[in-house]
Amino acid sequence: MSNFLMRTLSGLVFVVVVIGSIWLNSYTFLGVFALITALAVREFHLLTNTQNEVNVSMLFSIFGAILLFVISFVHASNIIRFPIFSVYGLYIVLVMISELYQRKSNPIHNWAYFILGQAFIALPFSMLNFIAFNDSAVYEPFLLIAVFITIWVNDTGAYLVGITIGKHRLFKRISPKKSWEGFVGGALAALASGYVFSMFITEISLLQWLLFSEIVVIFGTFGDLSESLLKRTLSVKDSGNAIPGHGGLLDRFDSMLLAAPVIFIYLSFLA
Structure with a gap:
């Protein structure tokens, strides 16, 4: 099995497990x-x-x-x-x-x-x-699902824009491949996801959803960088091999580590 196919299949299983477990009950x-x-x-x-x-x-x-x-x-x-x-x-x-x-x-x-x-x-x-x-x-699973979808949309947007036009390094000392162009691309993609979410959960206004998305982007990026700093300090490329083609669990959940606490605080103010 090719590395691309393995990466795709394991990625799909990961998404199904995460979203499915949250959505079911x-x-x-x-x-x-x-x-x-x-x-x-x-x-x-x-x-x-x-x-x-x-x-x-x-x-x-x-x-x-x-x-x-x-x-x-x-x-x-x-x-x-x-x-x-x-x-x-x-x-x-x-x-x-x-x-x-x-x-x-x-x-x-x-x-x-x-x-x-x-x-x-x-x-x-x-x-x-x-x-x-x-x-x-x-128990209302949609907000939690929205956190993960926003993270994934941001990651995808940042990656696609970064490899296409990324020139200015975001944090070269810790993560040389990340660019400011990729960061902006991910942020714009996340704004689009926030707009879509606002059509499904109308109790939260469009502006609040857009702020939600950008909080996830900003602190998700800091979470990603923090995990990169940990790996660089310990001289490892991946945190593990739990997910074939994607590295370890920490490599997949790194953005959530700092985004989740701040999103909780944000939602507490909205309540």
Whole structure:
């Protein structure tokens, strides 16, 4: 099978899994994205644990990520009113205390990468729950689907314009292939998607949808650059090989990592 065909097929499967799990119901979203969160955190620590004096517990990190995602789901859906995030906070404290007994030469590295994995990977994935559930704790998948579609439209527009007329580097030190022309092309494509979304969800005005799209573009680009910085720091090309032809999960979800928290804040102001 050619690389192009493999890339196309795996890309289609990826889109179907992401959109399908969100669209079907809240529990398929919970199951699939809790698994994706766990695998993404695992992928992150497979990279970071290659560094000298870094040996973050994969079990502790994955459990923490799943715990945060499930707690966020339970809170966003209003299943439990108990201040449940205190459970996650206690877990983080216990993990950090446990590191004191590991007798490592430089345990601060493990602390730092453990917290980074939770903050940079697990937290943004968990924030997706608060986009999917509205203020009345009703599951409404369209906004979450809109986030991912906007990311993909932006990526496609940026790529096509970038390879065609891209000359001025956007952030050469971190990602030499990205151009300002590609960034503008992606932003314009995202505006078009925002216009289309405004025809389906009229509770949000056209202007608000356009702002939604550009927030995703701006912070999605920063998320992409942040993941590129991580890979450059660790001297790797891809974060993994979970998706044939596309690299790892972090390579596919990098734009979401910084876009999701900001979109949640934006939607909170609109509510």
